[in-house]
Amino acid sequence: MLLLLLGLLAPFGFAGKPTKSCAWNGTVAALEDNCTLVTGNDIILGAENASILYSKLAYVESISGCVQITQSNYERLDFFARLRSVSCTQTGNTIDLNIVNNTALKRLGMPVLRVNRLALMSNPQLCMTPEEQQRYTYVQRGPGDNATVCLGQNGPIHECSSQQSQANAGLGDDCEIILGSLFIDGTSNQNITNKLQYIREVNGRLYIRNTDLSALSMPLLEKIYAAEAVSTMTNDPAIIVNGNANFTKLDLPKLNFISKSEQTLVGDSFFKIDQPLCNAVSKFGPASSNGTVCTPNAAPVSAPLLTVVTLLTISDGGRVEQTRLYNPVTPFDSEEKSLIFQFGGGDGGNAPTETAPRAKNCGFTKAALTWCDDVVGVRPKNSFAKMLRLAIVLAISQLGIAQNAIDFDNPTTCGNEGSNWKPCIERKVADQVFGSCCQRFVPPECRGLCIYETNAIEARVVLMHTIQPSRCRLYKYLPAVVHCAAQTHDNTECCRSNGVADIGEQCLQMCQPQSNPRRLWGVKSLRKDMVVCLAKWDQIMQCHQAGLRARKVPRPSLV
Known part of the structure; x- marks a missing residue:
């Protein structure tokens, strides 16, 4: 029986695709679709638009050739999420995978890659997880490069493994990255909400099977790589919901990436995919329950x-x-x-x-x-x-x-104390305005702060990542960040209401546009009385977002 099973699996790669060998012809665009093995030397990436990489490289699990990723603006290399091996046989080349001079690169995003000779040089924002540092046994670095550990909500980012048919998915506390797949099985899941609250990435797939749960939320989950280190789950979709008689709601509000899949989500007759979940997962592939493919709403x-x-x-x-x-x-x-x-x-x-x-x-x-x-x-x-x-x-x-x-909106149901400082401008649009301002006045290493992050844990992580590994000089550039966040609006009232001034009146400076955004808040480091204010960074950002308005501009009359 085992031999028969192995025989059935042999023609397939672990992503559920038949094995397909493709020759590298100089560009990603020229590469055939659905390749699992790529052969060719001098495979150089960096100038291509990321969208074509996600389309062409999603199923690649092995490369026979020398790969270089250089001078790109990619923040992650998760277009290679399923890549398991790179081997360069070119005479005189001592590197299999050379990742060099990528100023925007923050994470590798290749959870199952094992490579003998890896070069990581001049990638100033890049950090590695503890598991990555163990998996990449030989890494060549430049003299000025540091092996920075990725930070999580409490020090180095916390990685966990999930176990099938175990209580609470077999997880410990404070897990942020799941190594392999996440298995939520059976009826012993009394603490599952707490176990899932900090998870950001799942390297494998998400299984929800035979539980008595009615709903499940993973509030911080951003990425499901649907990658397996070995060929054990050949044709499974990225998310599997099966045998949960009471299960009606799966909430993944921050999900922004699933590796390209033939099926992103499959549910049985018990589970109906609601519209928010359909919209979230369908951009990466079809999602279905009880054999019916859901239809996402057209994006506005x-x-x-x-x-x-x-x-x-x-x-x-x-x-x-x-x-x-x-x-x-x-x-x-x-x-x-x-x-x-x-x-x-x-x-x-x-x-x-x-x-x-x-x-x-x-x-x-x-x-x-x-x-x-x-x-x-x-x-x-x-x-x-x-x-x-x-x-x-x-x-x-x-x-x-x-x-x-021009249609102007000046609602009374948002942006004030009566609405609990509910924002009037949606987060996506607000972040675009904030980021556009920061592009002009804030250096790249500090721009991670230029989002209206109102979740306390997320805000703490944003700050930690900006300080290290990005090494933003807060004493020099935080005033400009605050100025861009305020967009000319004084949000002191909101900050007082949210307790920002309880730390100290000086903290209200972070709630206002700055008369001089180039003024320093310290000498060589942020002043201590301003450092303590960062404990309220999420409330400060909430107030700045609440202060945003689509401003009314009257037409001038002719005189």
Whole structure:
């Protein structure tokens, strides 16, 4: 019987795909689909868009050739989630997998890879888990590279193994990464909620089988790699829900990655996939229950980030000529380009201020309106002698904009104490605005802070990762981060309501836009009286998000 089973499994790779050998022809785009074995030397990655890597490399488990990943903007290499081996046989090459000069790389994301000769050099944000440090027995590093351990909610990130048919999945406390698959089996799961609360990644698959649970939540789970170190679960989907007579709800609010699969989730007749779960998992492959594939809601089309700009023609009569919206699709003409300036903007070298100077030598790029200097006596070349045309940025916000009108929202059911400081702007949009500001004023090693993280544990992890391994100089750049978070709104009232001032009145500085975001909060390190404020970072971020509004910009009247 065992021989028969092995014979049946032999034609398949562990991802459930028939073994398929492909030759490397110089680019990922030229690679055939659904390859499990890739052969060829000088396999160089880094310039490709990540989406094509996730599509083409999802089932690759073995590479016979020398691989180099260099000068990329990838934060993870989990397009190789199922990769088990890399072997370079090229004469004179002493490295199988060379990962070098990737400034954005934070995690490897290759949970089952075993490689004899690995090079990790000049990847300043990269950290490794304790298990990865043991699995990669020989790692070549540059003289300035450190083997930084990934941090979790309480020191080094905590890895656990799950056991089949064990109480509470066989898990200990405070697990954050599951090595292998997660097995939630049987009826002895009284403490399962506590066991799952910190889990961020599952290297294998998620099994929920024969339980008496009615619902299950994994509030921090982000990634299911659906990878196995050996060929034992050939055709299983990433999530299996089976034999749970009372089970109606699986909540995975932060799930953002499942390795490409023929089936992401399969449930039996007891379990019906609700719409939020369907939306979350279907982007990675079909999800079904009782043989019926669920249909995800169409993703809403986001309005472009538009800048409301008023073009003023100042003449003897002081007439306002027009108001228009800036959109990169319809850029300004050359005359307008030289005259644009932005309130609260900056060129990365000058601090943003609340009061913009009058413009003089104004720059312009397609991506952003830039800061300008003093404006005395500037005249467009093609204007009349007594006309001065200026472009004034009045507001930047994510707006739902009709063809010929602007729809403004000023609700009373959010952003105030009566609503418990519920945000008026959804997290995804808010993070885009926050991140865009930080791109201009905050260096890469500090931009991990530029999200409105309101979960206390998550906020602590964000801070720890920014301090180490990213090594952000908080004393120098935290004021700019706070300024970008505030988006010109003073959120002191919210912070007082949430107890931020209980630590000290100085903490309220983190709840306000900064008059000088380049001012230092310490000498060589963050002041101690500001360090203690970071204990309330989640409440501070909640208040800043609650303060965001789609700002109303009245049309100027003609005079």
